[in-house]
Every structure is written in C-alpha cells, then in structure tokens.
Amino acid sequence: MTKVLVVDDDFRVASVHASYASSVEGFEVVAVAHTAADALRAVDELRPDLVLLDNYLPDRSGLEVCAQLTGAACDVMMITADGSAESVRAALSAGAVNYLLKPFGVDQLVRRLKAWQRYRGRVRDGLLDQDQIDTAMRALHEGDRPQAPKGQSPVTASLVRDALQAAQDPVSAADLGTELGIARATAQRYLAGLVDDGVALMRLRYGGTGRPEHEYVWRR
Template identity: 55%
Template sequence: MIGVVVVEDDFRVAQVHAEFTERVPGFRVLGTARTAAQARELIDAHSPDLVLLDNYLPDCAGVALLAELDVDAIMLTAATDPATVRAAFAAGALNYLVKPFTAEQLADRLTAYARYHSRLPVTGGAVDQEEIDRAVRLLHEGDRPAAPKGQSTLTSQLVLDALRNGGGARSAAEIAEELGIARATAQRYLAALAQDGRAVMTLRYGASGRPEHQYEPIAATR
C-alpha cells in the first residue's frame, strides 16, 4: 500500500484530492495538511511514500517546502507560471498536475507512479541504465490529457493495452473482437491514439487490393 499525505490549504479541495486518491487501488491517504508546518509534522509522523503538494500555502510556498523533503512528491496546483514549474522540478517534483483536473487525470498519474515505485524501490541492489529508463517511462506513462469528448479514458486504456499485448500490428476489427466493442468504436479510439502519439497507423493490403488500417503502439512499456 502506498501511503500519501495531501498538502492543500483549502480543506474542501484537500478532501476532494484525498477522495480521488483513495479511489485508486493500492493508495491510502495518511492525512491532510493545510500548512507547511502541518505537512512537516505529518510527514515526520507517518513517513509517507508520496506527497500531493499545492504551491499556495499560507506559511511557505509549496516548492520551498518540497526542497526540504526527502519523499516523492507530485505538485497539484493552479500555478502555471514557468518559473514555478521549473522550480518544482528542480526541487524534485516527480510530476505536475494543474488544477482543475479530473479524478481520471489524477488516477492516471498515480497509477503510473505506482508502477515506477514498484520498478524502482527505495531499497535494493544496483540498477542498470535500461532499468532506469524503463522506470522513467513508467512514471510518465499517465501524462496525457483527458480522453477526447465522447470517449472514455478506461476504454482508451483497454484499447492501448490490447495493442501492446498483441505482438504486432492490429486492425480495428481485431481489437473490436477481443474487447467486445463495435468495430467503429475501436477505429475511433485507435485513431485518437494515433493522433496523440501513442500509436502509429500503417496500411495493410489484402487480396482484394483494398487497404486496411492497422496500428502499433509507440514506445510500449514492458
């Protein structure tokens, strides 16, 4: 179980972020803090794996607090100026999610973090470059916008997983049959994956001479 501390000055927003987090399997919120001082106390008391950190705290900027911490952190903030974003990453933030965001967008990043956390534990032996590269890819696998209007993030992920597990290029008809969805639906999701750079589309010519679209995942993570 991954322990999380939520640091957010608005208690209502903090509760929402805590609820979003606890919907994700494998995550447990250990507490919420409204100030940097409260955050330090909670972190010292509970030793969380992850801190979800706002930048606008009443007693200290979140990025300044982050520089003090020896714990993984993801920024959840309305701050969009480049200086703050750069300062957050320089201080050690593993990811940066701008408010407002959906439960699905946070869940995507938390799920990616869980894979990274599992692949690169705090304790253990040395790792090679390939393992480091794989962990970094896992960490940022959830960095994508919400699904296009009219599409489900869950279905999009199922289609992408089917591509990754297929062992080669696949057509919309093949994906539709595997997932039990309409061919037109599979085609729509595959086209969206190709548009946002997670898949590549090529043409396959059959006996009839009519080309069929086929898709392969880009940078599939093992």
C-alpha cells in the same frame, strides 16, 4: 499499499483531493495537512510514499517544503494554481516528480497517480540499466498525456490498454479485437497508439502460411 499525504490550505479542496487519491486502487490517504509545519510533521511521523503538495500555504511555500523533502523516502507531486514558469522550474529542481495545475478533473489526477505507481514499481530497488531507466521515466509521465488521441474513444482506449497490460503473452490486434468485441482494425489503431507512446512494443510473428503478423506486448 501506497501511503499518501495531501497538503492544501483549503480544507474543502484538501478533502476533494484526498477523495480522488483514495479512489485509486492501491492508494491510502494517511493524513491531510493544511500548513507547511503540519506537512513536515506528518512526513516525519507517518512516512508517506507520496505527498500531494499545494504551493500556497499560510506559513511557508510548498516549494520550500518540496526542497526540504529532497532526499526523503517520499516523492512529491505539486498540485497548485501557481502556473508560473519560475515555480514549475523550482519545483522540478527541488525534486517534484510531477506538476498538476488547478483546476483539474479527477481523471487527470488519477492517471498521474497510476503512472507514478508504475514508475515506483520499476525503480523500487536494485541496479538498473539504461533501458530500465528509460522505461521507468516513460511510465512516470505516461499519465500526462490525454487519455485518448483526438478521434478516439477514451473508453475503448482504456479497454485496450488494460487488456494489453493484463496479457501474459504477446497478442495480435485480431486476438485483442476478439477478446474486446471490437474490429481488428480498431484494435490495431489503438495498439499502434500505445506503441507510439512508448508503453507497448510491437514485433512480427510469422504464422504457418509464412505471412507476418504484428503482435504487441506491454512494456514492463
């Protein structure tokens, strides 16, 4: 279970963010803090895996907190109304893994949390090669993209994404279309989008007639 610490000076906003994070499978909000001091104390005592951190805190800025947590076992995701370029650069320089600007919809946070979860799964331990590092970095920012390109259904995009991710073996657009009850051409369009996003791989499969068919696999 991923342990999350939510830090925001506004009690109501902190509660909402905690509710959003708790709704994601595999995430548990272990504490909510409203000051920098309380946040640092909670990190020391509870050892969260991820801190959702506001910049506007009453005692110190979230950027200072983020910088102080550099090298800690937890990651920091900034969630703030501060959209200044200086703050974004400072947060990333201090080690923040993402920067989400208020106000936002629950789906925007959920996508980023799930992407971070996939990223952490790829860099948990061991020695990584460049391809593994590239895959992890793509996974980290996968949630930053819109859920579906213009003209595509977010529901269908989610179904195709989940089905491909769950597949144990490479699948064709026809296979996936049959499984989901959508046209082969529709499945192929959404699968091609996942390939463009760098989260899926496409290769050729030759059938008995010798005619090649595209098959797709989730990039793990």
